[in-house]
Amino acid sequence: MSAYGERLEALAAHAADRCTGCGKCFEACPTAREIGLDPGEAKLRVGELLSLTRTAQPAAERLQSWLNACDGSARCTAACPEGINVRQWITIAKLSALERGRPREVGATNAANRFRHMAQAVRLLASMQLPSETLQRILAPAERRTTDVLFYTGCNVLRTPHIVLNVMDILDALGLDFDVVGGTAHCCGVYQFQEADLPTYERVGHRTFQRFGRSGASQVLTWCPTCTKNFDELEKDVEAPSFDLAHISEFLAANLEMLKARFGAEQPRRRVVIHEHLGIGATVSSIQTLLRAVPNVELLEIAQDSGFSYACGGQAAKFKGREQAIHRRLVEGAIAAGADTIVTMYHSCHRALAGAEAAYPIKVVNFTDVIAEALGRGGHPDYYQLYKRGGAMDEAVAAARRFLADNGVKVDESSVQSLTADIFDETGMAGPREAFRDAFTALARQP
Ligand code: SF4
Numbered sequence: 013m014s015a016y017g018e019r020l021e022a023l024a025a026h027a028a029d030r031c032t033g034c035g036k037c038f039e040a041c042p043t044a045r046e047i048g049l050d051p052g053e054a055k056l057r058v059g060e061l062l063s064l065t066r067t068a069q070p071a072a073e074r075l076q077s078w079l080n081a082c083d084g085s086a087r088c089t090a091a092c093p094e095g096i097n098v099r100q101w102i103t104i105a106k107l108s109a110l111e112r113g114r115p116r117e118v119g120a121t122n123a124a125n126r127f128r129h130m131a132q133a134v135r136l137l138a139s140m141q142l143p144s145e146t147l148q149r150i151l152a153p154a155e156r157r158t159t160d161v162l163f164y165t166g167c168n169v170l171r172t173p174h175i176v177l178n179v180m181d182i183l184d185a186l187g188l189d190f191d192v193v194g195g196t197a198h199c200c201g202v203y204q205f206q207e208a209d210l211p212t213y214e215r216v217g218h219r220t221f222q223r224f225g226r227s228g229a230s231q232v233l234t235w236c237p238t239c240t241k242n243f244d245e246l247e248k249d250v251e252a253p254s255f256d257l258a259h260i261s262e263f264l265a266a267n268l269e270m271l272k273a274r275f276g277a278e279q280p281r282r283r284v285v286i287h288e289h290l291g292i293g294a295t296v297s298s299i300q301t302l303l304r305a306v307p308n309v310e311l312l313e314i315a316q317d318s319g320f321s322y323a324c325g326g327q328a329a330k331f332k333g334r335e336q337a338i339h340r341r342l343v344e345g346a347i348a349a350g351a352d353t354i355v356t357m358y359h360s361c362h363r364a365l366a367g368a369e370a371a372y373p374i375k376v377v378n379f380t381d382v383i384a385e386a387l388g389r390g391g392h393p394d395y396y397q398l399y400k401r402g403g404a405m406d407e408a409v410a411a412a413r414r415f416l417a418d419n420g421v422k423v424d425e426s427s428v429q430s431l432t433a434d435i436f437d438e439t440g441m442a443g444p445r446e447a448f449r450d451a452f453t454a455l456a457r458q459p
Pocket residue numbers: 037040041042043044081082083084085086087088089098099102
């Protein structure tokens with residue numbers, strides 16, 4: 013076993029040593045309830061978790077179901093009276109159970125296929141929405157950067173790159189010496205970890221983290237909640253980094269006075285509901301703080317299922333019906349409360365809700381749209397939202413034609429089919445898929 017694997021085992025063993033077996037983590041787990049596991053058996057399930065951690069036995073059947081169902085909500089961690097990072101323990105236990113339950117090659121093949129599919133979609137969508145100069149800046153190797161602050165995008169936010177442009181605008185407005193880094197060459201390795209392909213994970217996610225250190229930056233600002241969770245729990249705890257790590261929303265909230273001094277007084281009147289997800293640091297309270305500081309923004313609070321998952325999609329996509337109900341309840345609740353805008357926290361949530369405008373009288377924007385606009389910046393078109401709303405595609409196609417030529421990338425008809433499935437099969441709200449499919453198929457057929 014590698015030194016990295018041994019360190020993970022040590023983290024799990026330390027959690028097991030501190031655990032009293034009270035079962036409160038299992039009782040609090042929303043996905044265990046979703047699959048029908050009995051909270052009355054909490055102590056039994058935790059006993060099985062302890063045994064998996066302390067022996068080389070395979071996972072017991074119901075423990076395996078619990079591990080498989082986990083979507084990373086961290087409600088277990090919040091419930092633990094001993095202060096144990098139970099989500100981290102569960103994540104490592106899931107890896108151990110998979111390692112014992114099947115040959116590594118099976119997971120390696122799954123991870124490679126998932127990564128390849130994601131990388132192709134991200135490359136195409138980014139090339140359809142960003143100029144080459146910006147894309148090349150983001151993709152350049154991390155270790156060659158010389159700035160003190162790195163804004164790390166991860167991979168998937170490049171499907172909705174206006175968010176990246178907003179953050180760059182905000183950091184520019186603050187006068188920071190920063191650079192932006194991301195794309196699949198800087199992947200956090202989530203697929204390899206989830207599929208228990210630890211050797212490849214170490215060459216991907218672990219290496220990305222080390223490359224940040226080699227750049228000499230003193231601060232890495234994350235965007236993606238999955239990267240943030242992985243780096244917080246699987247990297248920072250394994251090997252102390254030479255830089256500070258924080259989600260961009262936490263960094264901005266910590267620099268609120270600097271932002272407020274730069275906000276324009278004349279902002280559009282908005283009655284806003286934030287689509288909330290607990291589970292990633294102080295992101296919810298940070299985004300609330302930021303929005304409350306924007307002139308003319310009124311923040312409305314409504315009941316929402318914010319503890320079910322740390323973000324939309326990803327591991328929570330296993331529970332399509334539950335996610336759909338969360339989205340519907342959020343949008344209808346926001347409208348009933350008199351909101352005119354839903355503000356998303358993360359890119360996957362933005363993709364899920366961006367199409368709500370096709371069916372409901374409400375706008376959907378990301379929190380970075382509001383902050384960048386308040387600074388007199390932003391205003392970058394949200395082409396993904398145009399795709400998702402399913403209306404006229406002229407503006408989106410014209411932009412894609414221009415950016416694809418600039419990036420030297422061509423789309424073919426099978427890529428359009430694949431992108432259509434990616435965009436419209438994910439859980440969330442959308443208009444008709446035909447508008448995107450037909451307009452971009454026509455683009456692909458052009459010489
Ligand atoms: S992280 Fe969430 S889903 Fe996973 S075990 Fe903990 S409470 Fe359950």
